[in-house]
Amino acid sequence: MILKGTAHKYGKNVDTDVIIPGRYCNLIDPVELGKHALEDLDAGFVKKAKPGDLIVADTNFGCGSSREVAAVALKGAGVAGVVAKSFARIFYRNCINTGLPIFECPDGVDGINDGDTITVDAANGLIRNETTGKEFRATQFPKFMQDLIAGGGLLAYVEKRLQEKAAQRA
Amino acid sequence: MARAMTLTEKILAAHAGRADVSPGDIISIELDLVMANELSAAVAITEFRKIKGATKVWDPDKIALVPSHFTPNKDIATATLSKMMRDFAEEQRIKNYFEVGRGGIEHVVLPENGMVGPGETIIGGDSHTTTYGGLGAFATGVGSTDIAAAWAIGEMWLRVPPTTKIIYEGSLRPYVAAKDLILATIGRIGVDGAIYGALEFTGPVVKELPISGRFTMANMSIEAGAKNGIFPVDATTEAYCAAVGKKNYTVYHADKDAAYAGEVVIDCTQIEPQVAIPWLPENTKNASQLNDIEVHQAVIGTCTNGRIEDMRQAAEILKGRKVHPRVRAIVIPGSQKVYLQCIKEGLTEIFIEAGCVVSTPTCGPCVGGHMGVLTEGERCISTTNRNFRGRMGHVKSEVYLTGPYVAAASAVAGHIAGPEQLGKPVAA
Numbered sequence: 001m002i003l004k005g006t007a008h009k010y011g012k013n014v015d016t017d018v019i020i021p022g023r024y025c026n027l028i029d030p031v032e033l034g035k036h037a038l039e040d041l042d043a044g045f046v047k048k049a050k051p052g053d054l055i056v057a058d059t060n061f062g063c064g065s066s067r068e069v070a071a072v073a074l075k076g077a078g079v080a081g082v083v084a085k086s087f088a089r090i091f092y093r094n095c096i097n098t099g100l101p102i103f104e105c106p107d108g109v110d111g112i113n114d115g116d117t118i119t120v121d122a123a124n125g126l127i128r129n130e131t132t133g134k135e136f137r138a139t140q141f142p143k144f145m146q147d148l149i150a151g152g153g154l155l156a157y158v159e160k161r162l163q164e165k166a167a168q169r170a
Numbered sequence: 171m172a173r174a175m176t177l178t179e180k181i182l183a184a185h186a187g188r189a190d191v192s193p194g195d196i197i198s199i200e201l202d203l204v205m206a207n208e209l210s211a212a213v214a215i216t217e218f219r220k221i222k223g224a225t226k227v228w229d230p231d232k233i234a235l236v237p238s239h240f241t242p243n244k245d246i247a248t249a250t251l252s253k254m255m256r257d258f259a260e261e262q263r264i265k266n267y268f269e270v271g272r273g274g275i276e277h278v279v280l281p282e283n284g285m286v287g288p289g290e291t292i293i294g295g296d297s298h299t300t301t302y303g304g305l306g307a308f309a310t311g312v313g314s315t316d317i318a319a320a321w322a323i324g325e326m327w328l329r330v331p332p333t334t335k336i337i338y339e340g341s342l343r344p345y346v347a348a349k350d351l352i353l354a355t356i357g358r359i360g361v362d363g364a365i366y367g368a369l370e371f372t373g374p375v376v377k378e379l380p381i382s383g384r385f386t387m388a389n390m391s392i393e394a395g396a397k398n399g400i401f402p403v404d405a406t407t408e409a410y411c412a413a414v415g416k417k418n419y420t421v422y423h424a425d426k427d428a429a430y431a432g433e434v435v436i437d438c439t440q441i442e443p444q445v446a447i448p449w450l451p452e453n454t455k456n457a458s459q460l461n462d463i464e465v466h467q468a469v470i471g472t473c474t475n476g477r478i479e480d481m482r483q484a485a486e487i488l489k490g491r492k493v494h495p496r497v498r499a500i501v502i503p504g505s506q507k508v509y510l511q512c513i514k515e516g517l518t519e520i521f522i523e524a525g526c527v528v529s530t531p532t533c534g535p536c537v538g539g540h541m542g543v544l545t546e547g548e549r550c551i552s553t554t555n556r557n558f559r560g561r562m563g564h565v566k567s568e569v570y571l572t573g574p575y576v577a578a579a580s581a582v583a584g585h586i587a588g589p590e591q592l593g594k595p596v597a598a
Contacts, residue, residue: 013361013450017558021565022537025209026240026247028216040560060362060395064558065537066297068213068313089366089397090297090311097315144196144327155221158319162223165323 001122003080003101004130005053009114014041014057015064016091020073022065033069034076051078054120056112058084062091071098081120083127083138085109096145097154103127108136174425176333177400178368181308181422185291193332193431202290204320205234207276207533208241210295212251213314214321215258221322227262228324234266234285235259236276239533244540274505274531277301277389277473281381282507287411287419288403293317293326298473298555300391304384305410306403306421311392331368331397332431334359338375340439345589347483348383349475349553349573351375352390353444355436357454365395367431370424372402375438381410382479386573389474390555393451443588445551446571449559457576460586467550468499468581469562470574471529472536475553476504478511480574485517487578490595493525494584500542502529526581538563551580 018041020033027033038045055061055074061084062070071094074082081101095102101122108127112118116131125138141149148157172190175183183191185199206214218224227233235255243249259267266285273279277298280286288306293299295317302309312326320326336355356363369391376384384401391399401407403421411419442456470484481503493499501521503509509531512518521528535542536554544550544567552562557569570586579589 015556015558017538017556017561021560022539023543023563025537025539026245026251028213028251040565043565060365063361063395064297064392064556066210066295066299066311066313068210068315071313086362086365088362088395090313090392093316094313097313142196142329148327154315154319155217158224158322159222161323161325162221166223 003052003054003120003122005080005118006050007054007056007112007114007116007118008045008049009112010041010055010057012058013060013063016062016067016070017064019062019070020067025067025069027069030072030076033073034078037073037077046077049077049079052080053078054080054118055082056109057082058109059086061087063088066090068094068098071095071100075100083108083120096149099153103138105136105138108138111136174427174429176368176428176430177306177370177402177422177424178308178333178398179330180424181289181291182330184422191330193330195330196327197330198325198327199291201232201293201320201324201326203232203234203286203292204317205236205276205280205292205294205299206317207239207296208237208248208252208255209239210314210317211235211255211258214295214317215254217315217318218321221318224322227321230262230264232324233264233321234280235264236268236273236279237270238275239537240539241532242270242530272506274508275473275476275533278476278504278508281305281385282414282505284414284416287416288407289420289422293320297392298389300396300399301385301389301473303388303391303398303400304381305407306401308398308400310398329366331366333368333370334364334432334434335370335372335430337433337435338371338373338438339435340375340437342375342438343442345443345575346441347573347575348379348386350441350444351438352387353446353451353454353571354441356390356394356451358436359394359434361393361450361452362395364391367396369394369396369399371399376401377404380479381406382477385477386474390451393555443576444572445576445586446557448557448568451555451557451571457572457586457588463570463586464549465497465551465580465585466548467542467544468497468577469502469535469542469550469552469554470577471502471504472533472554473504474555475574476502476508478508480553481508481512481517483574484578485520487575487582487589488524488526489520491524491582491592493581496584497581499526499581500529500535501526502534503531505531535562551577551586553577
């Protein structure tokens with residue numbers, strides 16, 4: 001899967017409260033949530049972001065709450081993926097579980113400016129800044145996570161574990 | 171022979187059926203309890219329904235459901251989420267469902283009902299699930315899909331975190347309590363200081379801390395980015411478990427020669443009452459440096475500081491004093507049990523005499539939900555755990571984090587103040 005879009009760049013510690021404020025956490029629908037994505041950090045984001053755009057951010061992206069709707073809201077706003085220097089751990093898991101592609105790439109973040117066009121090859125983590133021509137390589141997921149993602153995500157893994165458990169009992 | 175392990179590693183190894191584990195290992199652990207509230211449960215139920223072959227949860231007795239965040243339901247959307255959870259509890263015969271009026275905030279309710287204990291593995295659909303580390307449990311927050319998966323199989327995969335040991339030396343000054351220690355710690359190591367890691371809280375000061383204070387500190391481990399925060403199990407832990415009827419738990423201790431990713435020594439003698447200013451919990455200052463900051467609201471309670479000991483601290487300051495005319499002071503006991511105890515001890519009367527509103531247990535204002543939402547330009551001094559932009563309401567409102575002593579003193583003064591800066595209370 002190749003992701004291509006405009007980079008929207010933000011700083012350190014973008015927390016889940018600004019990704020989707022608490023006042024919208026009684027919503028479930030991705031489209032409704034998407035209308036408020038990043039509202040308290042950048043009120044103009046939803047208007048300027050085009051489907052397929054990417055977020056580029058510094059360290060500790062997604063810190064704070066366990067609200068899975070944070071990842072869902074970004075997807076709902078059309079965000080194709082997030083490149084950051086590091087991710088907060090619950091948000092990291094939530095992205096894997098909801099299918100929002102994330103890439104840990106400190107060099108890439110430093111080499112991408114707000115508004116640059118970037119492409120990301122999700123399969124191998126190769127990030128290319130089309131505006132400058134520079135290329136970067138994201139940190140690889142550990143093998144277990146690669147297998148989890150390739151196997152269809154967490155719920156598919158759970159279905160396999162249920163079958164294994166049933167076989168053990170038989 | 172198994173390698174020497176930290177407390178977190180010991181619990182994880184035992185629950186993964188392994189002799190030992192090392193930081194970075196990806197393991198699958200068996201879970202002793204899976205908790206969710208109305209916001210996380212609603213999404214988890216939707217995901218659970220998608221799992222082929224999972225019509226029933228793996229073990230209804232190891233699941234807890236607690237309406238807390240926007241309850242008593244603040245609007246129709248919330249009522250719908252709460253109903254989804256209530257119906258699911260009935261369908262799956264989950265008896266540990268704590269209805270409004272019989273529960274409160276999950277991280278106050280579960281310990282006081284003997285549902286969490288030393289050596290256990292607990293996950294929750296709430297980031298402050300780390301609270302239970304106060305009893306020497308491995309406890310961490312996850313999102314809703316992880317909750318759905320755990321309901322189905324009773325297991326969770328995770329990466330074994332490297333452990334950083336925080337050692338609290340010295341002794342506590344007057345009006346310095348657990349909240350000040352954890353704020354000072356986050357100020358020192360930063361909001362990503364423990365990212366992907368475990369924090370083990372040790373040292374002579376911690377040994378003297380009541381369990382309520384340990385909950386406060388473990389609760390805010392997540393604000394340093396930690397996967398979990400944990401305290402050694404001691405006589406205080408065992409006495410707490412006996413008092414709440416917690417039985418059948420296993421006590422683990424860190425090996426003496428365990429390898430830690432880092433050690434931080436904190437001299438508590440140097441710590442004054444702390445306040446974290448917007449927009450991050452790491453922005454800590456001494457309360458005494460912030461006397462020119464006016465406040466419009468004070469919130470005392472929540473999963474961080476909503477236990478009876480916290481209520482007593484606030485009452486100690488508010489007794490015989492009045493809340494400043496400009497300030498709304500909102501006291502929120504963390505559970506029905508704490509609420510009732512406040513009444514029995516006469517604390518509720520002190521709060522009301524002082525001019526506070528005393529609310530039913532709820533997360534309410536902490537998440538900008540209800541019961542004290544802020545508008546543009548308003549500032550709140552709060553015993554909650556997050557001061558992110560827009561956390562308690564309007565994007566241009568502000569939250570200053572502190573403990574119950576300073577929150578109560580600031581409510582009286584009308585600006586940020588420590589208890590020692592107040593005049594004498596009026597004799598009753």
